[in-house]
Amino acid sequence: MEINYRSLGLRVGLEIHQQLDTKSKLFCSCPAKLAPEDSRYHEVVRSLWLSKSELGELDPAAVYEIARGRKIVYRVPEGHACLVELDEEPPHDINREALLISLSIAKALNAKPVDEIYVMRKIVVDGSNTAGFQRTAIIALGGYVEDEEGVVGIQTIALEEDAARKVAEGLDYVVYNLDRLGIPLIEISTAPDIRTPEQALRVAYKIGLIMRLSGRVKRGIGTIRQDLNISIEKGERIEVKGVEKLELIPKVITYEVVRQLSLLSIRDELLKRGLKPSDVSESFVDVTEVMKSCGSKMVRTNIEKGLRVYALSLPGFKGILGKEVCPGRRFGTELSDYAKAWGGVGGIIHSDELPAYGISEQDLDAIYRHLSLSRDKDAFILVISDYEKAERAFKAIVERLRYAFVGVPRETRGANPDGTTRYLRPQPGAARMYPETDIRPIRVDSMLLKEVEGLVIPKPEDVYRTLIEEHGLSRDLASQLIRDPILHLYLDLVEELRGVTSPQIIATTIVVHMKSLKREGVDVDKVGYSELAKILSAVGRGELAKEAIPEAIRAVASGTSLEDFLKSFKAMSMEEIEKVVEDVITSNIEYIRAKGLDKSVSLVMGKVMSIVRGRADGALVSTIVKKKLQSLFAERE
Numbered sequence: 296m297e298i299n300y301r302s303l304g305l306r307v308g309l310e311i312h313q314q315l316d317t318k319s320k321l322f323c324s325c326p327a328k329l330a331p332e333d334s335r336y337h338e339v340v341r342s343l344w345l346s347k348s349e350l351g352e353l354d355p356a357a358v359y360e361i362a363r364g365r366k367i368v369y370r371v372p373e374g375h376a377c378l379v380e381l382d383e384e385p386p387h388d389i390n391r392e393a394l395l396i397s398l399s400i401a402k403a404l405n406a407k408p409v410d411e412i413y414v415m416r417k418i419v420v421d422g423s424n425t426a427g428f429q430r431t432a433i434i435a436l437g438g439y440v441e442d443e444e445g446v447v448g449i450q451t452i453a454l455e456e457d458a459a460r461k462v463a464e465g466l467d468y469v470v471y472n473l474d475r476l477g478i479p480l481i482e483i484s485t486a487p488d489i490r491t492p493e494q495a496l497r498v499a500y501k502i503g504l505i506m507r508l509s510g511r512v513k514r515g516i517g518t519i520r521q522d523l524n525i526s527i528e529k530g531e532r533i534e535v536k537g538v539e540k541l542e543l544i545p546k547v548i549t550y551e552v553v554r555q556l557s558l559l560s561i562r563d564e565l566l567k568r569g570l571k572p573s574d575v576s577e578s579f580v581d582v583t584e585v586m587k588s589c590g591s592k593m594v595r596t597n598i599e600k601g602l603r604v605y606a607l608s609l610p611g612f613k614g615i616l617g618k619e620v621c622p623g624r625r626f627g628t629e630l631s632d633y634a635k636a637w638g639g640v641g642g643i644i645h646s647d648e649l650p651a652y653g654i655s656e657q658d659l660d661a662i663y664r665h666l667s668l669s670r671d672k673d674a675f676i677l678v679i680s681d682y683e684k685a686e687r688a689f690k691a692i693v694e695r696l697r698y699a700f701v702g703v704p705r706e707t708r709g710a711n712p713d714g715t716t717r718y719l720r721p722q723p724g725a726a727r728m729y730p731e732t733d734i735r736p737i738r739v740d741s742m743l744l745k746e747v748e749g750l751v752i753p754k755p756e757d758v759y760r761t762l763i764e765e766h767g768l769s770r771d772l773a774s775q776l777i778r779d780p781i782l783h784l785y786l787d788l789v790e791e792l793r794g795v796t797s798p799q800i801i802a803t804t805i806v807v808h809m810k811s812l813k814r815e816g817v818d819v820d821k822v823g824y825s826e827l828a829k830i831l832s833a834v835g836r837g838e839l840a841k842e843a844i845p846e847a848i849r850a851v852a853s854g855t856s857l858e859d860f861l862k863s864f865k866a867m868s869m870e871e872i873e874k875v876v877e878d879v880i881t882s883n884i885e886y887i888r889a890k891g892l893d894k895s896v897s898l899v900m901g902k903v904m905s906i907v908r909g910r911a912d913g914a915l916v917s918t919i920v921k922k923k924l925q926s927l928f929a930e931r932e
């Protein structure tokens with residue numbers, strides 16, 4: 296489907312969270328890194344309290360969490376969390392290193408530092424913060440990023456503490472590890488100036504690159520998270536949380552636009568059918584007796600376990616629940632999300648997807664008859680659970696269905712790995728920030744700003760130019776590097792191997808070889824910075840042919856030391872290479888005679904190179920192959 300984003304009035308804002316690479320956490324001296332998997336820890340169990348805001352309103356997000364009534368378990372790993380993370384000791388002064396890094400990033404994003412930094416408490420109700428709030432401080436305002444489709448404003452830049460890390464979860468409990476709680480994060484929020492999915496990707500890349508170029512942010516999975524605010528003119532502003540891969544951003548936006556358009560067309564269809572919100576009744580009935588002998592083993596097993604089957608009638612809704620809202624997700628899936636989240640049930644079964652799951656045509660007829668519904672016009676939803684859960688699930692489903700007459704409900708959604716999204720919770724209310732009284736405000740004085748001046752972040756354009764003009768890289772290689780987090784690895788290696796190994800060899804190794812080996816399934820993550828530096832320096836010193844780099848990486852990844860590899864992998868002598876070339880020619884002599892000189896060169900070259908596997912220089916092999924073939928054809932004439 297071709298979508299005209301501009302005429303739909305698409306507006307997207309990005310919220311990028313990036314962990315800073317500091318020594319310690321934001322408000323205590325615990326290390327700012329995750330605990331090793333085998334760390335010793337003890338556990339603390341807490342439960343959530345509901346309190347009204349100062350305006351006397353209940354926050355919808357808080358009501359949601361309380362309704363779930365889950366037990367919260369905190370894992371406290373030794374040496375990675377202290378009394379501050381447990382909220383049993385007041386926070387210490389804000390980490391100055393984190394302040395300097397975030398102010399220098401703010402400067403690179405053209406933002407203006409605030410005069411005084413106030414730490415605020417942002418209410419968090421899912422238990423991921425022991426205190427029930429996250430500490431956050433706005434450090435700069437009003438920056439911008441330039442983009443070919445127009446300048447995108449940056450509204451705020453904040454320094455905040457990361458939340459605890461969810462490690463396990465069940466219907467009635469959740470376990471968090473406190474190691475991540477308190478790691479400094481920079482949060483960059485753009486204005487909703489982004490107009491197309493591609494622009495969102497470019498802007499996210501650019502902001503990410505500037506942060507990486509600071510050299511002071513953490514790298515790797517989970518160290519950066521992108522949230523998106525997406526709206527279209529006739530729809531609603533939807534928050535999508537937790538997009539971990541940059542490449543997924545355009546897809547998430549496209550699918551969200553499609554979802555909102557689909558929900559609007561469902562609304563139009565309901566109105567066209569003359570239905571009203573009051574036609575959706577809250578009363579549901581027990582149909583266990585009808586389903587007891589149905590064709591579905593899953594249903595029968597659940598009934599034998601003591602669960603009941605409840606049905607909600609939806610007169611006039613035939614076909615609505617089966618409507619696709621984005622690839623692989625139907626309107627029924629949206630309702631199912633609500634039932635799971637609010638009722639704690641495993642999901643729903645709706646009539647538009649039946650017959651399925653072993654429920655047959657006859658079973659379907661029996662349910663329709665029992666509910667006195669028409670198979671041509673009406674729909675129903677089944678929930679298999681105990682009464683209490685079914686009641687909560689249907690209440691949520693009915694509310695959601697009634698909203699279908701209005702359009703797109705305001706929700707916080709979570710990104711799925713395929714770019715679709717799922718319902719997470721209602722959007723929190725506005726009254727969520729309170730001053731943190733335990734921390735004194737920090738004046739951004741000239742001394743602090745002078746220190747920030749000392750941390751200069753190069754501009755991406757400057758780095759790109761350096762890669763081409765000074766390092767002699769091709770435009771293709773340079774633009775691949777500049778878009779990739781490995782840029783830092785590259786720059787570090789170039790610095791260390793200056794005068795030894797050429798930047799082109801370094802770039803080709805990490806952009807081309809490392810990636811293709813990874814695709815092959817080689818565990819290249821085992822080849823760390825120092826191993827790579829050793830391999831590349833051996834090439835620079837002439838101990839290893841550059842053609843042997845992939846072989847060397849492969850060996851080191853599988854646990855061989857580079858020294859052992861070099862011993863067993865001596866460069867071949869001229870005589871040895873000639874022997875291999877002669878053997879290849881002999882065993883392919885018929886092909887070579889049939890195809891002629893020119894066409895044979897690449898075949899012989901390819902076979903020889905796969906045998907010598909980098910133990911010989913490509914240019915030398917090529918000379919020998921040509922010479923041998925020429926003399927072969929000369930003999931014949």
Ligand SMILES: [Zn+2]
Pocket residue numbers: 320323324325375376377378379380477
């Ligand atoms: Zn601590």
